[in-house]
Amino acid sequence: MSTNIVLAILVTSLATFSSRLLGAISSEGIKETSKLFRYFNCLAYSTLAALIARTIIFPVGVLSDASYLSRATVVLFCLFIFFISKRNFVYPTVISAIMMALLSGYL
Amino acid sequence: MVNKEFFFKGFKSILAPDSPALALGCCFIAIGALLKNLGFNIQESIFSTMLTYALPGSLVMAESLLVGASLLNIFLAVWFVNARLYPMAVSLFPLMMHESQPRWKYYFSCHFIAVSAWLIMKSKYKEIDKKFRIDFWIGIGCATWATAVIGTFIGFYASDYLDKNMMMGLAILNPIYFLCMMVGAMKTIQIAASVVLGLLLGPIFYFLSPEWSILLGGLVGGTIAYLIGELNVN
Numbered sequence: 001m002s003t004n005i006v007l008a009i010l011v012t013s014l015a016t017f018s019s020r021l022l023g024a025i026s027s028e029g030i031k032e033t034s035k036l037f038r039y040f041n042c043l044a045y046s047t048l049a050a051l052i053a054r055t056i057i058f059p060v061g062v063l064s065d066a067s068y069l070s071r072a073t074v075v076l077f078c079l080f081i082f083f084i085s086k087r088n089f090v091y092p093t094v095i096s097a098i099m100m101a102l103l104s105g106y107l
Numbered sequence: 108m109v110n111k112e113f114f115f116k117g118f119k120s121i122l123a124p125d126s127p128a129l130a131l132g133c134c135f136i137a138i139g140a141l142l143k144n145l146g147f148n149i150q151e152s153i154f155s156t157m158l159t160y161a162l163p164g165s166l167v168m169a170e171s172l173l174v175g176a177s178l179l180n181i182f183l184a185v186w187f188v189n190a191r192l193y194p195m196a197v198s199l200f201p202l203m204m205h206e207s208q209p210r211w212k213y214y215f216s217c218h219f220i221a222v223s224a225w226l227i228m229k230s231k232y233k234e235i236d237k238k239f240r241i242d243f244w245i246g247i248g249c250a251t252w253a254t255a256v257i258g259t260f261i262g263f264y265a266s267d268y269l270d271k272n273m274m275m276g277l278a279i280l281n282p283i284y285f286l287c288m289m290v291g292a293m294k295t296i297q298i299a300a301s302v303v304l305g306l307l308l309g310p311i312f313y314f315l316s317p318e319w320s321i322l323l324g325g326l327v328g329g330t331i332a333y334l335i336g337e338l339n340v341n
Contacts, residue, residue, distance in 0.1 A: 004172075005146075005147060005151050005172070006151065006154070007178055008168055008171075008172055008178065008181055009151065009154055009155045009158060009159070009168070010158070011178050011181050011182045011185070012155070012158075012159050012164055012165070012167075012168040012181060012182075012185045013158035013159045014182065015164070015181075015182045015183075015185040015186040015189060016159050016160075016161050016164050016185060016189045016192065017217075017218060018186070019186070019189055019190050019191075019192040019193040019196070020192045020193075020196055020217040020218060020220045021214065021217055022193055022196075023192060023193040023194070023195065023196020023197045023200065023217065023220065024196050024200050024213050024214055024217035025214075026197060027196060027197045027199075027200035027201050027204070028200075028204065030197065030201045031201060032201045032202050035337070037197075037198065037201050038297065038333065038336070038337075039329070039330075039333045040194045040197040040198040041198040041297070041298075041301075042297055042298075042300075042301045042329040042330070042332045042333040042336070043194035043198070043301075043325055043326065043329035043330070043333075044191070044194040044195045044197075044198040044199075044225075044325075044329070045289065045292070045298055045301035045302055045305065045329070045332075046301040046302070046304055046305035046308075046324065046325045046326075046328035046329035046332060047191040047194055047195075047305060047321060047322070047324070047325025047326075047329065048191060048195070048222060048285070048289060048305065048325075049289055049301065049302045049303075049304070049305025049306045049309065049324075049325075049328070050305040050306070050308060050309025050312075050320065050321045050324030050325045050328065051163065051188075051191055051222075051309065051321050051325075052282050052285050052286050052289065052305075052306070052309075053305070053306045053307075053309040053310050053324075054309045054310060054313060054320060054321055054324075055163070055281075055282045056279075056282050056286075057310045057313075058310065058313050058317070059278070060166050060167065060170050061137075061141060061166050061169070061170065061278060062137065062141065062271065062274045062275055062278050063275060063278040063279060065271065065275070066275050066279075071279070074279055074283070075283065075286070078283050078286075078287070079286070079287070079290070082287045082290065082291075087287075087291050088125065089125045089127075089284060089287050089288060089291070090124060090125055090129070092283055092284075092287050093129065093130050093280055093283055093284040093287070094129075096276075096279050096280055096283035096284075097133065097276035097277060097279060097280045098276065099276075100272075100275050100276045100278075100279040101272045101273050101275060101276030102272075104271070104272045104275045104276075105272055
């Protein structure tokens with residue numbers, strides 16, 4: 001293994017684990033019925049939603065080569081499928097991959 | 108030690124028809140292929156997924172390596188993207204804390220905090236006796252972690268057979284799955300407001316600062332949602 005890549009992996013895992021461990025340590029004194037817990041619950045859902053929106057609208061990696069139109073079409077169609085399939089998670093997920101692979105060549 | 112019954116109950120929960128295993132595995136197939144294209148060998152790819160186990164962080168590391176960023180830059184970029192894990196941990200661990208359980212279980216299992224495992228645990232914790240929730244959580248974490256490692260392995264060796272369109276298809280799976288799960292979780296006014304505001308504010312803050320956009324979007328959106336919920340209750 002090249003040292004450069006191994007160091008990058010170690011640095012990445014350190015940056016990731018520090019947030020997880022700090023969260024585990026600081027949650028020790030928090031009760032699940034407290035206002036502070038509800039506040040962090042809101043922060044977690046909101047941060048995740050922000051991450052998902054950013055991943056779709058401003059992606060990094062291979063998805064950044066797909067057009068905005070193709071990504072928007074896939075997202076809207078999959079949400080439509082999600083609601084008409086009585087909130088089934090599997091159908092929209094599978095359809096999204098097939099649609100994206102097909103649309104990326106045309107849109 | 109870990110209670111086997113609850114551990115395996117958690118482990119098997121990813122076999123449910125609506126579990127995130129499929130989406131998670133497919134995304135790590137894309138990651139495995141990406142890492143191979145970046146020049147990682149199989150050991151480095153597996154090592155990366157095992158130690159990091161966070162998709163956005165792995166992507167940021169890969170992109171940073173590609174542009175020749177320094178280790179400090181990589182650390183900061185990954186920290187910004189993965190700082191979301193802090194509120195996720197704080198909003199999950201109090202649900203699993205029990206005085207009879209040793210602390211090491213909590214510190215060890217915090218490595219499994221990731222969107223997929225977090226969402227499964229959030230939807231199932233009420234079905235499990237509080238004393239054994241941590242064992243159930245470790246089971247979920249081991250299963251999703253193993254899925255990620257297997258996905259990376261498959262992606263690394265399948266990369267020669269995956270064209271760009273197929274890679275795009277794999278890459279969109281996870282955000283779509285998580286989006287549906289988040290929309291499905293909008294059962295209270297606080298959660299609904301948190302999700303909607305996060306979805307709106309994340310991209311808006313991106314124009315101000317790409318690095319801070321997720322944290323700012325989450326902080327501002329979550330705070331407003333909390334206040335809306337509290338006012339509604341009052």
